[in-house]
Structures are given as C-alpha cells and as structure tokens.
Amino acid sequence: MLAGDAFASPWRDGQSGKRRNVLLIVADDHGYDLSCIGTAVRTPALDRLASEGTLFTDAYASVSSCSSSRATLYTGLYSHTNGMYGLAHDVHNFSLLEDVKTLPWMLKQHGYGTALVGKLHVKPEAQLAYDAWLLPERAGNRDVAAMGHAAGQWIRAQGDKPFFLTMAYSDPHRAGDASQFGNTRDWPEVPRVRYHPDEVTIPSHLPDLPGVREDLAQYYEAVSRMDSGVDILLRELAASGHADDTLVIYLSDNGRPFPGAKDNLYREGIHLPLIVRAPGARHRGLRNHAMVSWIDITPTILDWAGVAPPSEYRYLPLPGRSLLPILEQQKPSGWDEVFATHSFHEIDQYYPTRSLRTRRYSYFMNLQPSLRVPIASDVALSPSWKAITTTPGARLGKRTLDAFEHRPAEELYDLDADPDEVVNVAGDAAHAKVLDDLRRQLAHWRTTTRDPWMAGVTNPFGPTR
C-alpha cells in the first residue's frame, strides 16, 4: 500500500532539503523495443539511461489504449475506476470522474511547479493542474528537439521551486502521412535514422511479410527519432543542474501500433519499457524482474516527492505501490502479478476485458464475447494490416485472424508452455483449480476497484448530479 513500504527507502533518510524533482517521459505506442534488450532498433539514449538506472524487464501497462493508460499513469487508478474508459479526444469524449485527483494536482498542492510538453489526451485538462502546457500536440508534429529545449527552458525557469515535468512525445505513434510515422521529412537537430526492412526484428504477434517489415522499418525510424529527442532532453536536464536531484522515469503508454499489440491485453499490448533513474542509487545498470504496473507510477512519484494524497480522498488506498523500495533489487518478492482492464478504444469500439497475469498464467475474462474484437482505426489503416488481410493464411504470429477477432468468454494461457498466449486451456480439467483461483482473484479485484461492469457496484437510485 502507498507509503508503507517507502519508509525503508534509501531516498527517505537524510534527504531533507534536497529538491525532489520529477521528469516523467511518456512515449506514444512504444513497444518493448530497445537495443539493450536485443531489438534491432537503435536506442542509444534509452540504453544509456538504462545503464544509469534500472530497467524493469516485466513492466506492464494496465490497459493498452492511450487515454486510459495515461489516465492511470496520472491518477494511480485503474481506468475502470477513474472514468477514462476509452479515448478522450474528439467524439470519443471519455473523461476522468470529477472527484478523481491527479498526480500533478497532488504535487501542486505541495508546492510543485507542474508542466506538460506535448500530448495530453486526458480530460478534463483542468483536473491535470499543469501550470504550463508547452508545445501542445499538433497532428504531424514530431519536433522532438523543440520539445526538449522547451522542457529545459521551463525547468530553468523554476528556480528553486520543485518541479514535475511530463514529456509526452507523439512518437512513435502512427501519423496520417505516406510513411505512416512522420518520416517524410527531416526534423530539426535530430538525424534521420533509416532502417532497411531486412534489419527489423519480427515480434511474436506479426507474420514475416514484406509489408510488415517495411512498416516496422518506419516505426523504428520514429523510435530512433524519439530516442534522439530523449538525448536532447536529458542533456537539457543536466545543463540545468538538476540531473542529480530529479527522478527520471521513461515508459510508454501502450504497445506498438501493430495488429495484435496495441489495444490488446495480450502480452505484446501491455509489456512495455520502464526505465527509472533515481539520483542516489547505489547500483546502476540493473535489470529488475519484478512484475510492476502503471498503477505503481503515481505512488512511486508521490513517494519520491514525500507527498501523500489528501487523507479524505475517496479513492484511497491507491491500489499500487511505490517502486522505490525495490528499485535496486533484481528479484524482489511479492511482485508477481498484474491486473489489466480494457473497456473501449474509440467510442464505437467496445470490447470489455478484465485480466490477471501472474508469472505462470495469463487469464482474460471477455465480458461481451459475442462481439467481434474491434481493431484500432490507425492500425486498421496500416500497411501491416493490409499485408496480413491480403495474404491467404497469414496469422498474427501464431494466432489466426479468426481467433483474434472471435474470442471466448474466458481465456487462460500457461505462459511456460505457451508464452505467445495462443493455446486456451480455460476448458481443460487439468487447469480447473487454477482457473477457479484466478476467477476469484479477478472478481475480488473488480469489486475493490469499483468496476462499473461488476454487478452491484452502481446504485440506480443514487443522485444524478
């Protein structure tokens, strides 16, 4: 629970008087693709950050849809709790519940300056309590250098005031241009790192087709551009003098923007990069194998800042835990499961799923299994999807298109035997006990996190204001 574990943290003792700044870097649709873990894409800045801090190898978003995931990052609440059931923008129009308090708001109550650079995609803006919104996202803008310099300028302007800055890149999200990834032009100060389709690593959820390779090559270029932007940003941080008193967290909102990843709770949709660099850490370049979740990010940052949520806050206790006490461990005990919850992506893309993932199993409860599984519009327009749907017999890795689009009410996968989650053992007698146990854990979690889709959570005669 929040704050309980933090008292053992090395960052709590003897740190009085030192500014406790936070730089949260949120990439858009960046899958678990880093050169330091063996992907063919080149990410020198992120690799360096990992070598200076801790790379979490088993970090998971709690949902694989942009606004829902960011809402969880910024509230410490699952998306079925905080109201952000789907995308925030345009006609989709989902928003946080009115009484949800956000991380920047809580930090601001304690004297922090707060800023966002780039993409917000969470509503209402006022609940996020940013003092400044620099270079708000514009379709097509991938000027990562301008974003880094704007961040540096704002940081320096904070003077002695503690700050919380969120850098929210649009890369490597798809764009509506011919390359699909904003790669049809040079961007200031950053090199164009082009990839040949032959070089790319085919992830487990995609088939090896020329159209897929070409698409991945463009995605890699966007990842490299963002990596160059991270380099500029971290140099700005160093130049400001705050590298040694700023917690730096790098992560992505959801999985790579390819069929079978983004917008799915299967592993490739939610298994994402998480790098944490904390000044004062005694060990650098660690690989931490704890199973951690995006619901742990707000508690971590609050812990770092020494800030607690308001005591009367309706949503306490926050379901996540600070990562600081385990930051310098490799295999901490008690970090062996994560939950995930999907309801909508776009407003007309409804496919509610609740999930529990342990070391050994992943379990999915699909609440409306008669529905066809929707595919995010940008992914549906991708060269990869076109290649897959026009190549007879093409599969999403090992998964058939039919199995992807038509799922049963329950899915259970033995991750030892079947890490790609394609052989559903929910109907097997041999797994009956495991299934029963996971069902009960899921039901308990849905109730304690006030899942509106769980019977008994809402009151039909409550006030309507």
Place this chain on the structure above:
Amino acid sequence: MLAGDAFASPWRDGQSGKRRNVLLIVADDHGYDLSCIGTAVRTPALDRLASEGTLFTDAYASVSSCSSSRATLYTGLYSHTNGMYGLAHDVHNFSLLEDVKTLPWMLKQHGYGTALVGKLHVKPEAQLAYDAWLLPERAGNRDVAAMGHAAGQWIRAQGDKPFFLTMAYSDPHRAGDASQFGNTRDWPEVPRVRYHPDEVTIPSHLPDLPGVREDLAQYYEAVSRMDSGVDILLRELAASGHADDTLVIYLSDNGRPFPGAKDNLYREGIHLPLIVRAPGARHRGLRNHAMVSWIDITPTILDWAGVAPPSEYRYLPLPGRSLLPILEQQKPSGWDEVFATHSFHEIDQYYPTRSLRTRRYSYFMNLQPSLRVPIASDVALSPSWKAITTTPGARLGKRTLDAFEHRPAEELYDLDADPDEVVNVAGDAAHAKVLDDLRRQLAHWRTTTRDPWMAGVTNPFGPTR
C-alpha cells in the same frame, strides 16, 4: 431549417418590445399518460394547460434515456452528435462535447436570465450556463410545491429581464423507497392522490398482472403529484404577471419507467406528451398531429426568443425546426417522420440502435445485434419486472421476453397492421422496397448528423487535444 419557417409566424410580427420569456417543464419518465387523452391517471393541471394551448398527439423524444434526451432538448442536436451517448451521472460519466453550445447559453448571450429548478443530469454543468440552479435534485426529493415557489420567486426577481426557466421534476421517476415512487409520505401543499390497482390503464407493452397494476398505481400517484406541482407553478407564473408573455412547454424526457418503454426506441419509449401554450395564439385546445421531435424544441424556443445560434457554430444547421409556424394547425404537411438514436443507458448497458419512424413504418437498425438487450437498473428492480419474470408465459404486451432481449440486426414494422411493433417484416419481399428506402434515409441522416458509429465519420489521425 431553423429560422426559415419562423418568418410566417404570428409571433414575429408586431411583437417588438414584448418580453419573450420561456418556461420549459421537463418531467422525468412521464409516458403518454394524461386524463385528457383517456388514460386513467388524473392530470387536471396538464389537461387545463392543453386546453389553453396545443397538445401534440405525435410527439417523440429522439432517445429514451434521461441524460441523452435532456442533452437533445438543451442543444437541438441528436445525442450521437452532441456527445451525450448515455447517462451523465456517477460512474457513467458521459458528457457533452466541448464545442456544443446549449440553448440556455445561447439565450444568455442575448440577455436572458437563465435558471434550472431540480434535475440537471447533463454535463458539464458550466456548458448549460444557468444563472441559478434552484433546489438541485436530491435523491428522494419530490417537494413539487417548494420547486414551484422557488421558480416563482426567481421569476419575480428577474424584473424586466427576459427569462428562461427550466422546471425539471424528479417525478414520476422511480425512487429507491418501498412504494418505488416516493409515495411513502405526504408532500407539502399537494394532495396524495391514491389509485387502486383496478383503476389503471394497462399500456400496450405490459401484461395485465397484479404486480404490474400495483406498480402502475404507484406511478399514477407520482404523476398526480407532479400535476399538482405544475398547477402551483403555473399559478406562480400567473401571479408574477408573466402568463401573457411566456411560452410554456410541457414535455417528458423519456417513456414511462416500465419494461418495454423507457430505454427503448419502440413507440412506448419515445411517444410522449408535448403541450405548448403560446400567448397570442388564436386557437386554444388544439390537437396537433404533426410528427415532431425533441430536436425541434431548441429551434422553437430560439424562434420564440428571436435568437439565432452563433453564425460560426460548427453544428449548424440545427437538424430540427421551430414548431411555432405550425402551432395552430392540426395536420400540417411535411411533418411525417422522426429519427431516434440510442447508444448507452448506464455505462455497461450498451445497445446501439438507430431508428426512423414514419406515419406507416418504424425501422430499427441494431448495430450490435449479438448483444442481449440490457434493461435499465431501476426498471430491473421494479415490481412489474418481477411479476413478468416470475409469471410463466408473461409477455411485454404482445412481445415475448425472448424477442425483447434478442433482436435482429434490422426490424421493420407496418404500423397500420401492427401498431405494437411486434411482427418484424424486414425479411419480407413485399417490403423490400420500403426497407431499402428507409435504410438509405437512415444512412444519410447518420452521415449528416455525424454519427460516430457510422464508418468514415471519425479521423484516426486527427489531433488528440
């Protein structure tokens, strides 16, 4: 189209200088149940209002869910256009799109005082631009006298300023008490009008069972209470001196709160009372048979007030028309069809349907027909539903429970032969041409009203702010 027809209106000529006030009375879940049209419930005040104005016999909400319907009343836009796809309150959390301008906001720009008494159930509150929100709805509050007096006090306080007041009763919506309808106590100044189950009129969508009769009797008591409240309100209006310069509109948000009505686009869900009393009318006590819709209410009030929406408003032209030019006619031509659109009720009650109703036919396109049709939670807890589901062979009028819960992708009803909409002729060759024509009209309407569920309406690469 808005304003075009109004130039023929008797209320436009020679009315300069006269205050153009508006009193909009919105009942909660009041079906087409008035003594003056033959229902057993006694509604003397509403009957009197009808005798002083025009009763529309073929008036329809464009959706049968509370927040969605109110959002349409207050914007002149269909709910799939204005963002209010389902209920606004609590965890359901639907809200208007940010750039939607509301009726009270538009009137306020032109110098009107605006107030709401009672229930809002539309978000965000600020977009409604009420100067005052009197006696905001509290669960269980049915003090219609207090509401009427508060309205009178506010009206008198407006002095010479033109005003727009919305009276939004909680009656006859179900309450969470033993009577189901707030009938377990006396309410100030209004008599308790009790009904015997033997007296009630069984509507076409319900079976004649004791539990249903008892439930209707309680509903009638709530309708009578509200009618007494309307009497007090109209006396307050008269006492203020504004009876002769105030347009009075009485209507309900959606159908009666019984299985097969509220929350359905079948006739009994959306065919509702509409009474309009306009000072200066030469004919009183008229029955007007135009097919009109709740999308026509905002244009009507704007016409009365002589106010146009902002010229650059993105959602022009408004889809509805002012009723003033036809107010004193009985069978005006060109008013022979209405559209309706349902997406959600509660957040976990998804059943999107689009509908077109003409004099002769009703057509329904169920967008996700594999889903079981949800039932609103308050209706699910009703004595009527309990009676129906525990009586073998009980039907929703002529409709079987199975047909109610499992509907095909398309429904077409010949309203001459089958006014209760139970014999689906969508598959009949004899109706193929009609079906094709209605499909095309529906598709055209969905496109022009920017239905997000229609392919091609949303842009996956648009900005996300």
